[in-house]
Amino acid sequence: MKIVYYSFGGRYSDNPRALHQRLLTRGDVDAEHVWLAGPGHAAAFPAGTATAALRTPEATAALESADLVIADNHLPAWEKRPGTTYLQTWHGTPLKRIHRDALFTQPDGEDVMSALDDDITRWDVLLAPSVAAAVPLRAAFGFPGPVPVTGYPRNDALLAPGAVERRAAVRAALGIAEGTTAVLYAPTWRDDDRFGDGPDFRLQLDLQRFAQRLGGEAVLLLRLHYLVPDALRGLDVPGVLDVSRHPDINDLYLAADVLVTDYSSAMFDFAVTGKPIVSFVYDLERYRDVLRGFYFDPHEIAAGPLLETSEEVLDALAGLEDVRIRFKERYEAFQEMFCHAEDGHAADRVLDLVLDHREVRP
Structure with missing residues (x-):
């Protein structure tokens, strides 16, 4: 065969x-x-x-x-x-x-x-x-x-018997210290973004402000979409690791303590882990009405907060336990709807x- x-x-x-x-x-x-x-x-x-x-x-x-x-x-x-x-x-x-x-x-x-x-x-x-x-x-x-x-076969690894050991190994390889909160930021791409020679690519999350507010307590794992993995090549911000070229995103799902995304399907996979999800949707109306449109209304299904500014995202990351408590029922409904076969x-x-x-x- x-x-x-x-x-x-x-x-x-x-x-x-x-x-x-x-x-x-x-x-x-x-x-x-x-x-x-x-x-x-x-x-x-x-x-x-x-x-x-x-x-x-x-x-x-x-x-x-x-x-x-x-x-x-x-x-x-x-x-x-x-x-x-x-x-x-x-x-x-x-x-x-x-x-x-x-x-x-x-x-x-x-x-x-x-x-x-x-x-x-x-x-x-x-x-x-x-x-x-x-x-x-x-x-x-x-x-x-x-x-x-x-x-999804790719999600089996998130529930595998060795997932805990794999998480520890990945965090060690990335240099994430014990007790440090690992924030995986995985935005999708925009159809009207331009990149390549003379890139016109903008990351809306304020990385410098992340370093100022959460430096020492958290590390940000930046995972750009596979269509634009090198759009921020050479990025140099303390506490921010560009893992856009990491070969297996499951490593990152396991290593992370929270996911920040927007309209990426990453949220549906990450929900298998049960860890918090924060949606940074600064351009929701434009994405919905001009660029793509949605099959599901984010306001109705979101497993966590829908936030419009960097500062709101940082507030949520600084209070993850509150996010877990406030969105517990919505998270469980999200898992039942989208993760029931996992x-x-x-x-x-x-x-x-x-x-x-x-x-x-x-």
Whole structure:
């Protein structure tokens, strides 16, 4: 059996990584594993991992000879042969509107969307992490096939028996002292942000003020979106670590004591840990009405406070116990709605489904 994996522009990450690793530990499938590797990412794959450079004849040949393709995003065009199963795991519960549902479009948007729609026609199964997420995922992609609610394989690690030890090891590697509060700041990207040569990228959270108010008591782990990981390269603020290139975000979820985000799907994964979530939504109206739009109203579902200024965020971080108490019931409702399938065994459910050819129910 030949299995080909693809994640986030050719990285070794996310749901495909979790499924690959679980297959290796289960040892019940005799398979050839091949990963599509993007420019600059090949060196990050584990030693001995077979890779094919993304968007090359070798990558196309791998896809076209695969028995099972596992991806968390859209693949470049390829000829799917009869008998191949294409498992699309996707990469998060959609709070913000996606695909053709998104309000903002780039100048070349129709060409891009047409290519993405073409990829969707090859999908056989689309995973959903929850019942609530299954509805917008199916609708956004116009996918007529099965959308089983399995939980996300990537989240199994957050509930694994060794999670406590892993947390300690990651914090030690990052230099986070015992008793220090680790704040993970993981904002999503904005469709109208410009970056690259001459970046016009603005981080709205005041990092200098964070250092002034919480320095010595807390460290901020800055995790930019994978589309803009180097937008703040060279950042030098005491008590702030740029972990945008850290290979596994689960390390950061475990190391952190609180998540600060905005409209990122990180909140749905982080809620598996039960730790506080603070939403910094300084541009909520613009994001909702101009850029993307939402499938769920943040005011109705938020597991923690919705805050508009840096100072309000810092106040919340300085009083996390109060946040836990005030938002206890909302947090539990959030977990029930979006994390009900997360039990640490999602990878096994998914693998049983695609490898044993069991009946898949929508």
